[in-house]
Amino acid sequence: MKHLVLPFILVTLLLFGFSTKCMCQELPPEWIFDDKAEIANWGGMNNLAPLEVGTVTDEKGAKRTVLKTKSTGVDPYVFPDGGWQGFIADIEPFDGKKYDTIYIGVRVNMANAWQIYYMTKEDPTYTENQHQNIQIDSVDVFKDFEFKMIEGGWNKKTIRGFRLDTGTASGVEAEIDYLSLRGVPAGVKKAAVDSNDKLAITWGSLKR
16 A cells, blocks of 8 residues: 555646646736846837837836837737747637736827727637727826737637727827736736726736
């Protein structure tokens, strides 16, 4: 009996480790832009100046490390950690029902409609059928938003990748503090609900 105990323990540990790894892989992506290495795999840029991670001062005098983008045409977009084929290998597809909200903290120089195009296991293409408009109106001040992804059946599908369109005009300059599908980053307090059918919720200033 003693001879069976050690193999049993080893098998149990291996199974536990495998299970833990699988759970971690199910988490959707999150970027807080504290390091330029975070954007190393962002690809497929169009109508955008080279992306830059840098430090800025917000309207309260606090320092923030952000992703800086500037549109150079009317169709600016980039694929966070991926491209036309989906996420890079180390970001696994995730359940759109469980993770149905995009969280973003941003400051822009002009209000504009942004867009999220996405591809899924069920439909592995980027089309008008799988996209949602998001209104970014945080002109000259940082705001924290959450956007419920309801268009195109996001919450009924397995998400394999998405494209971020930072506006529909040339000259849109954005400073993105974070972009997350995991939830509101620590230190953000809920402030108010946007009136746009509750698709967007505005959050209080990010404390750092």
